[in-house]
Amino acid sequence: MKRLEFHISYICNHNCIFCSEYDRLQKYRTSPLTILQIKTILVDRRKQWFNHVNFTWWEPTIISWFLELLKFTKKLWYKIYVWTNWTMFAWENFAKEALKYIDELSLSIHWYDEETVKKQTWLKNHFDIYKNYISKNIIKYKTNNNFFFSNIVLNKYNYQNIMEIIKFIKSTYIDVKQILISNIAPEWLADHTFSELVFDLYEFKKYIPEIVNYCNENSLTLRFFWLPTCILWELYYDYSNDEHWEERHTIERFTTKDWKIVLKDIYSPDNSRKRTFVEMCNDCKWKTNPCTWIFRKYLEYYKF
Numbered sequence: 001m002k003r004l005e006f007h008i009s010y011i012c013n014h015n016c017i018f019c020s021e022y023d024r025l026q027k028y029r030t031s032p033l034t035i036l037q038i039k040t041i042l043v044d045r046r047k048q049w050f051n052h053v054n055f056t057w058w059e060p061t062i063i064s065w066f067l068e069l070l071k072f073t074k075k076l077w078y079k080i081y082v083w084t085n086w087t088m089f090a091w092e093n094f095a096k097e098a099l100k101y102i103d104e105l106s107l108s109i110h111w112y113d114e115e116t117v118k119k120q121t122w123l124k125n126h127f128d129i130y131k132n133y134i135s136k137n138i139i140k141y142k143t144n145n146n147f148f149f150s151n152i153v154l155n156k157y158n159y160q161n162i163m164e165i166i167k168f169i170k171s172t173y174i175d176v177k178q179i180l181i182s183n184i185a186p187e188w189l190a191d192h193t194f195s196e197l198v199f200d201l202y203e204f205k206k207y208i209p210e211i212v213n214y215c216n217e218n219s220l221t222l223r224f225f226w227l228p229t230c231i232l233w234e235l236y237y238d239y240s241n242d243e244h245w246e247e248r249h250t251i252e253r254f255t256t257k258d259w260k261i262v263l264k265d266i267y268s269p270d271n272s273r274k275r276t277f278v279e280m281c282n283d284c285k286w287k288t289n290p291c292t293w294i295f296r297k298y299l300e301y302y303k304f
């Protein structure tokens, strides 16, 4: 499987406190990609044997021609993955049509009630919309070909409620099969607000056995992302997403030295960006595999 990460959108209707893309959205929101550009690249990459595409980067579903793009992409026999905040699934016709073409959907949920939605996204009505429209439409129109993931970004305001969040996801009957729990990453907006959002990973470590047990009992595949393997305890190192990382080809907006805004191909063979090992890593059996260590910026706030 050759996978393409395609950053097709530079607009978003949410306002998440941990957004790793905020600055980039501000920078490129007035340089949107056209559907013709995207179609041309998809045809070209298909000839290079790419057969899996992830449409993302924030928020792909609110682009007016998104459904047309899904249909076109499916005709090229791509497996389609969409990473979304689910906004457009509140509309019944959109949900009905989109779920015919999408193979994998990553549902971002970092909250479990009205208050926590507001804290994480600054949206007043999203919890009601989610319960009364989004989840109902998805349950009504999901097909046997849809595979649902859920992505939870941890930060100071929600890591202690991780079990409530996972149980809430399970309670919506969307039939999520895999939960990805991501540590806050010091990128873009979250790089500026990192001091506000960072939390002690050794505090979080205490919750891991309960998370693993609950996910196993409920047939949920579990992955931890951007967490040092030793935080997962000896017993659970295999739940590290680093173990399952695959090389990536990303297409995204980029500004050249002479200030031209272009599309650029980026190849990422690993995910060790902005991370470092520390003294105790020297004798660690996971140092080269699967661990990709700790964020350098984390060490400015907590010991590791």
Ligand code: SF4
Residues within 6 Å of the ligand: 228, 229, 230, 231, 277, 278, 280, 281, 282, 284, 285, 286, 287, 288, 291, 292, 293, 294
């Ligand atoms: S390499 Fe370092 S950060 Fe990674 S698991 Fe070992 S001790 Fe922890």
